[in-house]
Amino acid sequence: MKHPDRIALSRRGFLGMAAGGMALAGAAAPARAQKVATSARIVILGAGAAGTAMASRLVERLDGATITIVDGRKRHLYQPGFTLIAAGLKPASYSVSSTGEWLPRGVEWIEEAAAEIDPEANRIVTTGGKTVAYDFLILASGLKLDWDAIEGFDMALVGTNGIGAVYAGPEQAAATWGAMDRFTDEGGKAVFFRPATEMKCAGAPLKYTFLTDDYARRKGSRGRVEIHYAAHNKSFFSVPIVNEKVRMLFDDRGVKPSFDHVLKAIDPGKKILTFATPEGDREMDYDFTNVIPPMVAPDVVRNSPLPWQDGPWVNEGWAEVDKETMRHVRYRNVFAVGDIAGVPKGKTAASVKWQVPVAEDHLVADIEGKLSPAVYNGYTSCPMITRVGRAMLVEFDYKNNLTPSFPGVIAPLEELWISWLMKEVALKATYNAMLRGKA
Amino acid sequence: MKDLTLETLIAVFEEMYGPLLFWTMVAVAIIITLAFIFVLIRDRSIEGRYLARAELTAPIGAIAAILFVQNITNSGFSDIGGPIDVIVVLLTGVAGAGGLIFLAYVVQAFMRQPGNNRH
Numbered sequence: 366m367k368h369p370d371r372i373a374l375s376r377r378g379f380l381g382m383a384a385g386g387m388a389l390a391g392a393a394a395p396a397r398a399q400k401v402a403t404s405a406r407i408v409i410l411g412a413g414a415a416g417t418a419m420a421s422r423l424v425e426r427l428d429g430a431t432i433t434i435v436d437g438r439k440r441h442l443y444q445p446g447f448t449l450i451a452a453g454l455k456p457a458s459y460s461v462s463s464t465g466e467w468l469p470r471g472v473e474w475i476e477e478a479a480a481e482i483d484p485e486a487n488r489i490v491t492t493g494g495k496t497v498a499y500d501f502l503i504l505a506s507g508l509k510l511d512w513d514a515i516e517g518f519d520m521a522l523v524g525t526n527g528i529g530a531v532y533a534g535p536e537q538a539a540a541t542w543g544a545m546d547r548f549t550d551e552g553g554k555a556v557f558f559r560p561a562t563e564m565k566c567a568g569a570p571l572k573y574t575f576l577t578d579d580y581a582r583r584k585g586s587r588g589r590v591e592i593h594y595a596a597h598n599k600s601f602f603s604v605p606i607v608n609e610k611v612r613m614l615f616d617d618r619g620v621k622p623s624f625d626h627v628l629k630a631i632d633p634g635k636k637i638l639t640f641a642t643p644e645g646d647r648e649m650d651y652d653f654t655n656v657i658p659p660m661v662a663p664d665v666v667r668n669s670p671l672p673w674q675d676g677p678w679v680n681e682g683w684a685e686v687d688k689e690t691m692r693h694v695r696y697r698n699v700f701a702v703g704d705i706a707g708v709p710k711g712k713t714a715a716s717v718k719w720q721v722p723v724a725e726d727h728l729v730a731d732i733e734g735k736l737s738p739a740v741y742n743g744y745t746s747c748p749m750i751t752r753v754g755r756a757m758l759v760e761f762d763y764k765n766n767l768t769p770s771f772p773g774v775i776a777p778l779e780e781l782w783i784s785w786l787m788k789e790v791a792l793k794a795t796y797n798a799m800l801r802g803k804a
Numbered sequence: 805m806k807d808l809t810l811e812t813l814i815a816v817f818e819e820m821y822g823p824l825l826f827w828t829m830v831a832v833a834i835i836i837t838l839a840f841i842f843v844l845i846r847d848r849s850i851e852g853r854y855l856a857r858a859e860l861t862a863p864i865g866a867i868a869a870i871l872f873v874q875n876i877t878n879s880g881f882s883d884i885g886g887p888i889d890v891i892v893v894l895l896t897g898v899a900g901a902g903g904l905i906f907l908a909y910v911v912q913a914f915m916r917q918p919g920n921n922r923h
Contacts, residue, residue, distance in 0.1 A: 368815055454878050496845070514885070611903055631863060704878065750881075753878055754877075754878065754879035754880065754883030755879075755883050755885050756880070774888055775888055776886060776888075778885050780885045780886055781886050781888060782879060782883040782884050782889040782890055782892070783888050783889055783892050785883065786873075786877055786879070786892070789877050789878065789879075790820065790876070790877060790895045790914060791816065791820065793819070794816045794817070794818075794819035794820035795816050795819075797819040798812065798815040798818075798819050799818050801815065803815035804812045804816060
């Protein structure tokens with residue numbers, strides 16, 4: 366009985382059923398044609414994928430609203446491209462555009478980061494000291510890569526000493542390619558892993574393992590290359606059926622698995638990784654690695670009343686939202702979308718694409734004094750690259766069900782060329798269309 | 805895909821090629837189609853000689869289209885992993901072949917002397 370929206374939804378669903386198909390059809394057709402007149406002040410924290418998509422959609426839905434987007438970052442980064450950059454297939458510039466070029470007309474952009482969120486007083490304060498009051502707050506701040514949590518890691522060393530860091534940014538991804546290219550020429554021992562926190566695109570560490578294997582094979586150096594994958598718990602991937610497929614593929618490719626390994630420290634000089642394991646610390650030497658740090662909510666969110674107050678995410682700081690409506694459970698005029706949302710699955714651009722229209726619909730319904738039937742079912746997708754030229758188009762939801770977009774046509778657990786084509790050709794275009802509110 | 809509407813598809817294609825190139829390609833396709841319809845009406849029949857010659861270009865169009873797709877995507881024939889991949893290759897080939905046949909036919913039909921369409 367904690368989430369009033371769910372009650373409202375079920376009531377609405379019941380009424381809909383009672384009134385028959387006509388009522389449902391009426392509810393399903395959004396009022397796209399007519400804009401909703403309002404003087405609401407809407408603040409969007411963050412101009413990444415989720416914030417920008419939300420801004421574009423709200424501008425189309427609302428007439429007269431004051432929409433302010435707060436983000437100090439001048440660069441917009443297409444993060445799904447980092448893997449392709451780190452595989453030497455695209456230049457660093459592939460992922461870089463400017464924040465401003467995606468923001469729709471009619472949105473005010475404050476080019477500062479948020480320093481404080483006060484949901485009791487319905488206002489935020491920027492790093493420059495500006496106070497912005499709101500009627501609705503969209504939290505789309507993204508997450509923080511907690512590099513400091515890895516003892517001995519130095520960002521300046523990425524690309525040298527066999528150190529990669531695909532997540533760190535487009536330039537670091539390109540530097541990682543340089544290191545991987547050298548490694549697959551020379552041979553040695555590669556060690557891959559992931560953090561124990563929630564993370565962006567949990568498939569990416571696996572993709573990079575597959576890609577390193579693929580390059581070694583193409584160059585004829587696979588015999589000199591040893592590849593290890595140290596999983597943070599007892600599985601490679603949270604969706605059991607996908608995990609089993611990855612296990613088979615790792616077996617086929619000769620990737621050696623370890624389990625319950627969480628990285629603590631790196632010694633770039635001696636080339637040693639130290640993992641925490643249930644049996645105590647374990648050191649593994651490496652010649653090439655892809656460092657992925659723990660991921661947590663940005664400080665501005667962690668220091669606010671918005672994070673989960675109990676449960677497994679207290680230390681990570683994700684916003685406590687209802688997983689079906691993206692609405693904050695304590696502050697009803699606050700929604701969270703994208704990486705910052707404390708929901709069980711996702712932290713991908715695909716999640717954003719499905720979350721944003723749901724949160725948008727609930728917000729607009731609030732303005733209209735109505736109830737929205739929109740529900741996010743946890744859908745996300747991962748084009749799991751298994752080599753250059755092939756991928757598995759894995760799509761799933763909160764229940765760990767596979768939810769293929771093209772059932773019977775594109776098999777989710779097969780390594781296919783068409784899935785690669787989607788990743789390489791169609792994904793960025795779809796992402797850009799999403800930023801413009803058109804996909 | 806949740807809302808795979810025509811509008812979404814057009815938006816995606818505009819992003820893929822850039823609006824200018826995308827709509828230029830659409831315009832070229834429409835012009836070739838209109839030109840084909842024009843010569844069809846003008847000649848009141850399909851000219852067998854032109855068609856036969858045009859069909860000779862089909863394999864070139866098919867192979868060119870397939871190689872083009874592979875070339876822009878860091879992939880090749882060895883990446884074909886399942887039935888759908890074979891279907892995509894075939895459809896790409898058919899599209900390339902069909903396009904070039906139309907083009908070749910129209911070019912020939914326009915190059916011949918007016919009023920000289922019976923042999």
